[in-house]
Structures are given as C-alpha cells and as structure tokens.
Amino acid sequence: MNNRTLRGKVAVAGIGETTYYKRGGSQDPEFVLALKAILAACEDAGIDPRSIDGFSSFSNDRSDPSRLSAALGMHELKFANMQWGGGGGGGSAAVANAAAAIAGGLADCVVVFRALAQGQFARFGQGPKSSGVSGDPAYTIPYGVMSPAQMFAMRCTRHMHETGVTRDTYKAISLATYYHAQNNPRAVMHGRPLSPEKYDQARWIVEPYQLYDCCMENDGAAAMVLVSAERARDMQRTPAYLLGAAAGSEHRNAAPCHNAPLYATSSFTSLAPRLYEMAGVSAEDVDVLQSYENFTGGVVMSIIEHGFCSHEEANQFISYDNLVAPSGKLPLNTSGGNLAECYMHGLELIVEAVRQIRGESTNQVPGARVSMVTSGPMVTPVSNCIFGSEETL
C-alpha cells in the first residue's frame, strides 16, 4: 500500500446553486451569480464564507479567485487553481485539484465553482466573428466546422460505424434525462417533457445529432465546499467522500486536425482504470452515474469506456428502462443534466452526485452509496470522480 491516493481524505460538505436560467435569462451579472452560488454552498455547509481559503475552477472561468476573495472579505487566500483546457472536461478535475490541495496541506476549505452566463458573453454554440483564423482552427473553420456539435459529430459517426451503436441508443439517453428533469423543479426543462415522437421529429443540428441530442446554453452558477473528511464529519450535512478521481486523456488525443490515434472514443479509455483503482470500486459497484452530455453520442462512449457494458452490448444495455431512477440498472443524469436541468458546464452533475449520496435527489436512487461522475466526453483533458457514503470508506 502507498498513501498516494485521495480516497476518503476529503469530502463535500456543502453545495449551492443559483436559479438556473435559459440563456440571457439572468438579471444578475455573471460575477454575482458566482457569489450567490458560493454563499449558498457556505450556508448549506454551515460555514462563515470568510473561512474559505481556496478556489478551484475550470474552462477559464471569468470570476477571478482573488476578486472573489476580496469581495467576500476572506481572511486569506491559499489556493487559486484553474484546470487547463477541455471545457466541461475539467469539472471533476476541479474537484480533484481542490481535494489534492486539502489532502496535501495547501489549504483547508476550498470552493469548487463554475459561473456561466452565456447570455452575457459569447455563446458556445456560435461560430467566430473574426475575418481570419490561424493554427488549428484554420484547418476546420473555413470548412464550416466551428461549433462544438460540428467538432465532435465525426467522432460519433466513426464510433457508430465501428461498433454498430444506433441513434435509438442516443434517444434512450435523451428520454431518460428529460424524464428526470420532470421531477426536478430546478430544471430549465421542468414541465417540458420529451416523448419519443418529439425526439424523432426534431430538426437535425449536424448528423448524427438532432436537437435533443445537444446540450442547452444557460445562465447560472454552482459551487461546492470541500474540507477534510475529519472536519466534514463534524459539520451539519452528510458528507460525500471523494473516493477517487482522474484527469487527462489518451496518447496524442490532441493531435491536431482530428488526428487522435483513438479517434472514436470519448477520451476516457486511459482514465477509467485509474479512477476505479483509486476509488477501490468497479463498475458493478456504481449505484448512480452522472455523465456529461455535450452530445448524447459522447455519453454512449463514456458509459462503454467506464466498463458498464461492451460496445456489442451498448444498444441493449443503454436503454430507457436501464437509465431511469429508481428502478434502472444504471440511473443516469438524475437531475436532468446538461440536456434538461441546466448547462452549468457539468458542475450541476457533480452537485447532483453529492445529492445522491445524501439521499436528497428529486430522482433518488434508494440507498445510493457509490455515486460517479464523468466530465466532458471527446475533449481533452477529460476527468471523472467517484463519491461514496460513510460506509464505503
């Protein structure tokens, strides 16, 4: 045994979210959304916001940690960390980085947060306004490949070609996610159910994605308070212990111009074994999964690469019945996730994973003890993490 692990050393002691809005729906500036989510997480944890001593985020969040520290009147800032690149692929890594700082003695109370007002800044789903492009974008944008959907569709087409995964499997993911959102009053798509017919009749965005295969664009913020496991036990909320985490991507995943050797993957093939090894669990032990959906096809690959089923089993296993809580074999995205709750860049999925350990989800999996998150399929770096209840330690 060596002690180079995060298993059981750090826990989530508080979670907080703003109201989730459609893009452009927030009256609050993005920085105010960040402040409100952080304060909500502190209230949930029962701590004085001034006792935060670190921040961890991802995807170049615009709410600068030193500004947050000054604005909140924090006694001291000890850790200010940004996970490079990867967009939503950095979500679980931000948790891991915060946990590593606490476990390593760099800080004691680190807030993981993401604030995003796509109505106030550039939308992810729109192309560039510039007249010229150079570097990697020069090899794709002049050919009309500029939005995330356009950047990742060819990975999914290739995956379908190699494995025989069909769009019915994509549909199961979208339907299960929307089903969960109908029980979640926070969800932007609450009260807007999705039927198989509505899914099938939706317009194409880019083949192989139709409208309901694609994430939303939203305004909002989410935050989580992380402290040591010992300290979390004495706080007011049931701790969600971090059992393991991993970040990164496969060999030459970022080879330019779509030259990744393992092209038809969600980038998780090398991470999944590392995650399970640190967490001390296997796919069979996972009670509930939150899997980042930029696009449904990436979720299919993530589920396969994390060992829940093989490529050959995917069309059978990834079914609506298997994905819905509480009865499914692998309840998926139980808050509605990026497709139907809110695109908070996947941090809302990690908040939901914590809720499942607490027993507080609006689509609770009874007795959930091992709760897993995969962040950001098909990008690099991606990341993942597993939370456990007290009895898993």
Added chain:
Amino acid sequence: MSNNTFYLPEGLPSPMATRDGIDEPYWQGLRDNQLMVQRCNDCQQWQWGPEWICHACRSFDIAWSEIESKGVIYSWERVWHPVHPALQEHCPYIVVLVELPHANNIRMVGNLLGDAQQDINIGSPVTGVFEHHPNAKTPFTLLQWQTV
C-alpha cells in the same frame, strides 16, 4: 475551380499561416496546387497537423514533403444548423475526415463536393480538389474532396 464555385460561400474566416511560420509551407503549397505535409528527416514518419518536433522520435529535423492528394473517407458529418451568418442560406453541407493511407494514415478535414444530400460511405476513395480564393483579402486555397 473558378471564383464563383466555392463549396461554402464567402464570408467565413479565412485561413492564415501562423505567425511563428510553422505551417507556411502547407498554405503556400495549396496555393501552388501541391499538398505539402510534414515528414521527419530522422525517422521518416509522416506527421499531421504540423508541429515543431517529431512525435515519433523527438527530432526537430522535420521536412515538408509533397504527397498525392488522395485518400479514403474516415468519417463525415452533414451540417444542417448554421452557426455563422455566412452559412444562413447554405445548409446542409458535408464535412469529411479523409485518411491518407500512403502517408501513415494522417487525416485531413475538408468538404465533400457534390450534392449535399448524397449518401456518404466510410471507406470510399476520394481525391483532392484545390479550391483557390485569389481575391480574398489574404489569398488562400482550401483542399476539398470528391469521390472517385
């Protein structure tokens, strides 16, 4: 191709060589109807996209070499929803990822010429077509593909 037969309309961002010069031979080559890609002088490995170092042997001695613009379709997408003003009236269009077996299976992104609603088959052979934009503010050439 003549100026008025671009596959996608004018108004999209124009490709430009990077300031550090790493891919200047590629963009100049296209303007001269030549497909130039990187090949390592030490280990002979082909490399794409361009990088300053050979990923196979870490040599900095990388040459540019002309190869035949032919390959097979490795993957594809058909875009229906425009995300740029210049494309508002020009959907759908087809993007292909072409694999070049004669150069270590490097891949290139381009458009597939012809009917945008045509059937597309992974594995189909394609050949390159140089699409010149001599009247752009910074003239450039794209490499498009058509089925054989």
